[in-house]
Amino acid sequence: MLDVKKEIVEILAKDARTPHSEMAVLLGISQEQVAELVRQLEEEKIIVCYTTVVDWNRISGDQVQALIEVRVTPQRDRGFDAIAQRIYGFSEVKSVYLMSGGYDLTVLVEGNSMKEVAFFVAEKLSTIDGVLSTATHFVLRKYKDNGVFMDFDENGDSRLAVSP
Amino acid sequence: MNRLNHTVEATPPSGIRKFFDVVSDMEGAISLGVGEPDFVTPWNIREAAIYCLEKGGTHYTSNWGTKELREAIAQYMAQRFHLSYHPYSQVLVTVGASEGIDLALRAIINPGEEVLLPEPSYVSYAPGIQFAGGVPVGIKTNMDKQFRIEPDDVLPLITDKTKALILPYPNNPTGAVMERRHLEELATALRGRDIIVISDEIYAELTYTGTRHVSIAELDGMRDNTVVLSGFSKSFAMTGWRLGYACGPKDIIESMFKIHQYTMLCAPIMSQAGAYEGLRHGLENGFADVEKMRREYNRRRRYLVKAFNDMGLTCFEPLGAFYTFPSIRATGLGSEEFCEALLREEKVAVVPGTAFGPSGEGHVRCSYAYSLDEIKRALERMERFVARRKRG
Incomplete structure (x- = not known):
């Protein structure tokens, strides 16, 4: 069943709206089995949530994103977790990753303008206890996001219409 | 004196070629006729x-x-x-x-x-x-x-x-x-x-x-x-x-x-x-890319086979390559006739079984080297076509 679960995730990761009835046909199992497996995947938090990939710039104009390198002092007993939690609680923060290498946390922040993001970093992020330094990198253009090419489609069908 | 080699001259051009020329001139045609993957090379x-x-x-x-x-x-x-x-x-x-x-x-x-x-x-x-x-x-x-x-x-x-x-x-x-x-x-x-x-x-x-x-x-x-x-x-x-x-x-x-x-x-x-x-x-x-493509083909294959059987085009379960070979007997048409009519009436291209030898008569080849969306669109049209023919 593990393989089938993997396939369900593959299908839903591509189109979360695929109906159970269609998945049943695609996978050669019953609709009830699909429902049960999806339920398990949700319960195990393998499927965390169903979301929509949006080109935000086209709906709310000047959305900006920044990747912020954060260096912190880890705390006794709780390591990086406590400070990460302080950071990821903010709604401006879209993602937080613990990193290896030259700094500790990557924080992905979204805002309506560069100014807004810059103020967030200055007022909220860098003032947290244990934050040693921050470096803010604004995203200028996205070429590929979530595995999707943003501005060019190489899958346009250039094959011969009929071939042996 | 004949300036061409006898064997070559006697060989008919590929039956697929003839079809290709018609399809490529047609606007809005959907094809299930290709014999190559829809994936781009990794x-x-x-x-x-x-x-x-x-x-x-x-x-x-x-x-x-x-x-x-x-x-x-x-x-x-x-x-x-x-x-x-x-x-x-x-x-x-x-x-x-x-x-x-x-x-x-x-x-x-x-x-x-x-x-x-x-x-x-x-x-x-x-x-x-x-x-x-x-x-x-x-x-x-x-x-x-x-x-x-x-x-x-x-x-x-x-x-x-x-x-x-x-x-x-x-x-x-x-x-x-x-x-x-x-x-x-x-x-x-x-x-x-x-x-x-x-x-x-x-x-x-x-x-x-x-x-x-x-x-x-x-x-x-x-x-x-x-x-x-x-x-x-x-x-x-x-x-x-x-x-x-x-x-x-x-x-x-x-x-x-x-x-x-x-x-x-x-x-x-x-x-x-x-x-x-x-x-x-x-x-x-472990050939992860190949396995991923294979899984995707397999899903489309199941979808296509079920759809053909549901619409009355009996289809045995093909367990390899990326083709289905449904029988079109239920429509009362010959392979070439079926393909020509389907293309003319619903603008869907499939390949007559006879292109692969006379014993392919009564069948058509439909490829699933297409995205599921394309397959669905083609099937919708084929279903309409087959329903009409079965009645008539």
């Missing part, structure tokens, strides 16, 4: 070929193909199909498996000798046999036997002129496969006879049986009489790169090499560089 392979050009890799390679590629092919055949070939004397890199077919036939056929081949089958075999001076002898297959060949089909056709048997499984156009037990039966009938098996295994990576493809060359006593042909087109989505290979007994590979050396010289160097990267990467990560 980027690491493309990047390796670009790098090959950048560093000045623009020359001939060894006639055999580059050493590294032949070593990787030998390793691949061993790891994936339990076939052991010496990389320097039993592996020949060809310009697509298509060249391999031509080379194998020319290397073994003397004028008038007969070559058995299942029918319906890929369009190149019969003309290839004729161009080589041989006589094609069709082994009729049908839906009742899942389009496999059995000893009883083959034995009555064997004469003292029988030189070879072409064994094209997983099969284009039917999607049929021959599993180990079927091959064992066939091998039992072939052992002790001097019949060379030309095993075209270009779709070997695309089977949906739950077990991996088995090559007849793996069976006891068959290795020395079998030439395995394969390539990168289907498993690595590399059709346009034109790159294949042949593995087999030294004497046959050596003869094929001779023809290749004098006619083709070598396969394109950048294609070889790309293919090497595909194998190298795959041998390291």
Whole structure:
């Protein structure tokens, strides 16, 4: 069943709206089995949530994103977790990753303008206890996001219409 | 005096070609007619070929193909199909498996000798046999036997002129496969006879049986009489790169090499560089890209087969390649008639079974090398068409 679960995730990761009835046909199992497996995947938090990939710039104009390198002092007993939690609680923060290498946390922040993001970093992020330094990198253009090419489609069908 | 070669002149052009010309002029047509993957070649392979050009890799390679590629092919055949070939004397890199077919036939056929081949089958075999001076002898297959060949089909056709048997499984156009037990039966009938098996295994990576493809060359006593042909087109989505290979007994590979050396010289160097990267990467990560494509094909396959059976076009379960071969008897139309009417009325292109030999009559070939969305759109139109015909 593990393989089938993997396939369900593959299908839903591509189109979360695929109906159970269609998945049943695609996978050669019953609709009830699909429902049960999806339920398990949700319960195990393998499927965390169903979301929509949006080109935000086209709906709310000047959305900006920044990747912020954060260096912190880890705390006794709780390591990086406590400070990460302080950071990821903010709604401006879209993602937080613990990193290896030259700094500790990557924080992905979204805002309506560069100014807004810059103020967030200055007022909220860098003032947290244990934050040693921050470096803010604004995203200028996205070429590929979530595995999707943003501005060019190489899958346009250039094959011969009929071939042996 | 006729200035053309008699054999070539007598060979009809491919039945697919005629169809292609109509479809390509039609606006808004949807095709399920292609015989190549819809996936683009994985980027690491493309990047390796670009790098090959950048560093000045623009020359001939060894006639055999580059050493590294032949070593990787030998390793691949061993790891994936339990076939052991010496990389320097039993592996020949060809310009697509298509060249391999031509080379194998020319290397073994003397004028008038007969070559058995299942029918319906890929369009190149019969003309290839004729161009080589041989006589094609069709082994009729049908839906009742899942389009496999059995000893009883083959034995009555064997004469003292029988030189070879072409064994094209997983099969284009039917999607049929021959599993180990079927091959064992066939091998039992072939052992002790001097019949060379030309095993075209270009779709070997695309089977949906739950077990991996088995090559007849793996069976006891068959290795020395079998030439395995394969390539990168289907498993690595590399059709346009034109790159294949042949593995087999030294004497046959050596003869094929001779023809290749004098006619083709070598396969394109950048294609070889790309293919090497595909194998190298795959041998390291268990061919994850190939497996991913296979899973995706398998899902579309199930969808298409169910849809055809639901609309009354009986479809046996094809367990290989990326084709379905539904029966169209329920519509009362012949294969060509069906395809022409479907194209005219609903602008959907599928390939008549007869393009692959007369015993393909009553069937059409529909490929699932398309996105599920495209498949759904084509099916909607086909369903309309079939419903109309069944009523009428």
